[in-house]
Amino acid sequence: MVALRFLRALSLVRCSGPGARSPSYRARGIRRAAYACMAASAGPRRAWSRALLRKIRRRPGRGLRRPRAVIRRRRPVGGGDPLEVALRRLVPGGGCMEYCRLLEEAADYVKCLAMQVRLMQTIVDSASHVNSID
Amino acid sequence: MRGQKKTRRGEKDKLERARFVRKHSRAKAAFLTEAGRLKVGEYLERASSLSGFWVGALEWGKRSEVEDKVIILFLFLGQSKDKSFTVAVSEDPLPRLETSIDMNENKFVLNSHHDGGEWQFNTPAMSMVPLLPNAPSLAGGLMNQITRSSYLSTPMVEVFSPGQWNHHPTSSPNMALGESNFASTSSINSIPVGKPVAISPRGMLVSTEPRIFPTSLPHFPVDSAFVERAARFSCFGSGNFSGINFFGSSPAMAPSNNEGIGDQVQKDELLQVDHESFNGSTMKNQGDQNSQIGNGESRVVIFPEDGLEGNTGSTDAALNSSSSDRGVNKRRKTVPDIERDPVQGGRQSSSETTKENIENKQKVEQINSKQTEKNGKDNSEFVKEGYVHVRARRGQATNSHSLAERVRREKISERMKYLQELVPGCSKVTGKAVMLDEIINYVQSLQRQVEVSIMFLSMKLAAVNPQLDFGIEGLLAKNLLRAHGSSSSATGFSPEMIYPQAYPSQHNLVHTGISAMASHSDTFRRAISTQSTASGYKESPLQVQPMHIPWNEELITQMAYGANPSNPQNMDSKADDFAI
Numbered sequence: 001m002v003a004l005r006f007l008r009a010l011s012l013v014r015c016s017g018p019g020a021r022s023p024s025y026r027a028r029g030i031r032r033a034a035y036a037c038m039a040a041s042a043g044p045r046r047a048w049s050r051a052l053l054r055k056i057r058r059r060p061g062r063g064l065r066r067p068r069a070v071i072r073r074r075r076p077v078g079g080g081d082p083l084e085v086a087l088r089r090l091v092p093g094g095g096c097m098e099y100c101r102l103l104e105e106a107a108d109y110v111k112c113l114a115m116q117v118r119l120m121q122t123i124v125d126s127a128s129h130v131n132s133i134d
Numbered sequence: 135m136r137g138q139k140k141t142r143r144g145e146k147d148k149l150e151r152a153r154f155v156r157k158h159s160r161a162k163a164a165f166l167t168e169a170g171r172l173k174v175g176e177y178l179e180r181a182s183s184l185s186g187f188w189v190g191a192l193e194w195g196k197r198s199e200v201e202d203k204v205i206i207l208f209l210f211l212g213q214s215k216d217k218s219f220t221v222a223v224s225e226d227p228l229p230r231l232e233t234s235i236d237m238n239e240n241k242f243v244l245n246s247h248h249d250g251g252e253w254q255f256n257t258p259a260m261s262m263v264p265l266l267p268n269a270p271s272l273a274g275g276l277m278n279q280i281t282r283s284s285y286l287s288t289p290m291v292e293v294f295s296p297g298q299w300n301h302h303p304t305s306s307p308n309m310a311l312g313e314s315n316f317a318s319t320s321s322i323n324s325i326p327v328g329k330p331v332a333i334s335p336r337g338m339l340v341s342t343e344p345r346i347f348p349t350s351l352p353h354f355p356v357d358s359a360f361v362e363r364a365a366r367f368s369c370f371g372s373g374n375f376s377g378i379n380f381f382g383s384s385p386a387m388a389p390s391n392n393e394g395i396g397d398q399v400q401k402d403e404l405l406q407v408d409h410e411s412f413n414g415s416t417m418k419n420q421g422d423q424n425s426q427i428g429n430g431e432s433r434v435v436i437f438p439e440d441g442l443e444g445n446t447g448s449t450d451a452a453l454n455s456s457s458s459d460r461g462v463n464k465r466r467k468t469v470p471d472i473e474r475d476p477v478q479g480g481r482q483s484s485s486e487t488t489k490e491n492i493e494n495k496q497k498v499e500q501i502n503s504k505q506t507e508k509n510g511k512d513n514s515e516f517v518k519e520g521y522v523h524v525r526a527r528r529g530q531a532t533n534s535h536s537l538a539e540r541v542r543r544e545k546i547s548e549r550m551k552y553l554q555e556l557v558p559g560c561s562k563v564t565g566k567a568v569m570l571d572e573i574i575n576y577v578q579s580l581q582r583q584v585e586v587s588i589m590f591l592s593m594k595l596a597a598v599n600p601q602l603d604f605g606i607e608g609l610l611a612k613n614l615l616r617a618h619g620s621s622s623s624a625t626g627f628s629p630e631m632i633y634p635q636a637y638p639s640q641h642n643l644v645h646t647g648i649s650a651m652a653s654h655s656d657t658f659r660r661a662i663s664t665q666s667t668a669s670g671y672k673e674s675p676l677q678v679q680p681m682h683i684p685w686n687e688e689l690i691t692q693m694a695y696g697a698n699p700s701n702p703q704n705m706d707s708k709a710d711d712f713a714i
Binding site for chain 2: 010026027031083090091104107113114121127128
């Protein structure tokens with residue numbers, strides 16, 4: 001599921017590649033594609049996937065905020081435990097959740113992230129392998 | 135859902151109703167007050183005006199498609215004699231409520247077939263809504279009764295009599311809603327379905343002809359008083375039923391009399407359907423609880439109102455394990471207390487199955503703690519949407535605060551255990567702090583690996599030969615399209631699949647891959663949506679999502695495409711090479 005989306009996105013990124021963009025630009029595009037695919041395949045029911053997509057879609061310099069924005073910051077963080085704070089920073093959308101929810105979202109995020117890493121490594125391996133065959 | 139397929143009016147209708155219910159679900163709590171009884175009526179009225187009130191189907195133990203439906207559960211609490219109760223609901227406002235219990239699978243399913251027609255009910259308290267002769271809805275009767283406020287002390291039993299649904303005369307005395315109880319119904323395959331009955335003593339003329347229930351079930355006589363009481367304790371909810379408990383007592387149910395509609399036998403039963411027990415525990419659990427019921431407690435089940443969003447997390451088996459929650463039950467309300475407060479109509483004791491919805495548990499906990507703060511004793515308790523049923527263990531503090539905290543702590547530890555399984559090499563780590571540290575390190579390392587792979591890929595993409603992964607994609611496309619009909623293969627899709635076929639570096643494959651993408655995007659979408667539905671992530675319009683994040687297939691392409699605004703120019707249109 002993730003693989004298909006990611007490959008499609010990659011191909012799109014790649015299609016403009018020969019247009020001599022800078023590698024960092026390309027890397028940014030790939031990064032966006034990777035996180036977007038991950039979030040999309042996780043489903044909209046996950047808080048982290050929604051937050052991740054929101055982060056991706058938010059273009060710098062977009063001033064207009066939609067009036068019907070999702071309610072943020074329902075429960076501000078207590079901020080006592082440094083570990084908890086660190087986890088909140090790591091998990092997308094982790095600032096607004098309660099601790100229980102944070103753990104749950106972190107679990108799902110870890111799962112999807114691991115899958116994404118495996119996928120990308122497989123692609124990289126196949127790429128280098130294909131190249132080496134020639 | 136197990137059992138019969140529900141007929142629907144249509145997706146649109148469903149969506150409309152779901153939206154309506156969602157919109158109004160917040161007002162639920164307001165209904166549950168003494169003063170709010172009228173509001174219930176208004177709510178019902180409005181709901182009925184929407185051509186039907188959503189009563190949802192229950193399904194235990196698994197997230198079903200009815201998540202977004204409103205489920206109305208009416209509990210009728212018997213008195214201290216314990217017992218009996220409720221029921222359920224039909225999915226469509228009207229008629230033909232089918233309920234079936236599958237004991238073997240510990241599933242309690244209530245279905246209603248859509249009968250068509252509007253749902254209406256009469257109540258003198260409210261403005262008149264004409265009843266359809268054909269389809270009195272169970273829920274309609276319920277609503278009707280809900281608006282009544284009188285409180286009777288005689289225990290009541292609500293019974294569903296499937297056979298009566300068909301041709302129920304309007305003069306029939308009672309509205310019956312009933313639920314068979316589990317413990318006794320090991321042999322019963324279906325829940326008796328109640329029939330709407332007009333309650334003459336109260337002047338409530340409710341029903342018209344009930345619908346037929348195909349299952350033959352023992353039906354229990356209904357008493358109007360019971361109905362009244364039931365109305366008192368009913369609540370509306372939405373979302374799936376994973377948080378619902380029914381209470382019933384077997385012995386009371388067993389002797390039930392298959393009496394006619396007109397019979398009014400005072401019997402009250404508490405039906406307990408323990409969600410846990412449905413989900414794998416045996417019936418002995420119910421036996422226990424039944425015996426507990428014997429001491430006069432009645433518990434009302436409420437399901438979380440925002441169950442619409444809930445249950446996504448329920449796919450995580452570890453998180454949903456009921457074993458850790460098994461012993462946690464908190465008594466919420468006793469029946470005698472209910473009796474003592476006849477005037478406090480609308481208040482309900484609620485108990486939720488300990489099998490909690492992950493999404494709802496937060497709310498439940500909050501509400502729980504809020505409520506416990508409010509109520510010093512268990513006397514009056516408001517029903518809010520979700521409710522955690524916690525029982526104080528032996529030798530532990532029974533303070534409401536500490537109970538709620540204990541629940542919370544258990545939830546946290548449950549999730550930590552799940553995380554421990556996810557993170558490799560953390561099986562012997564003990565302690566929350568160390569575990570958290572490991573988790574954080576793991577997430578950071580994963581993110582670093584993603585970055586490294588991205589850089590590597592960008593370098594590779596800069597390379598001239600484009601053959602590497604697009605051939606893969608073409609093959610993937612082929613596989614998907616071949617497997618389009620069978621979703622099972624689609625779910626087996628994994629990153630490893632791309633690997634074995636990754637070697638073709640022929641141009642035609644590349645071109646076919648690319649052209650496949652271009653020209654067969656529809657099939658791709660279909661395949662992907664097949665996959666997505668198979669994998670359980672619903673991308674149907676009924677799911678709850680923020681509006682400004684479109685979750686269709688265009689999303690990803692937009693994402694990636696946005697970074698590279700130039701149009702793809704080397705998309706070949708050698709579609710003729712592509713052979714599926």
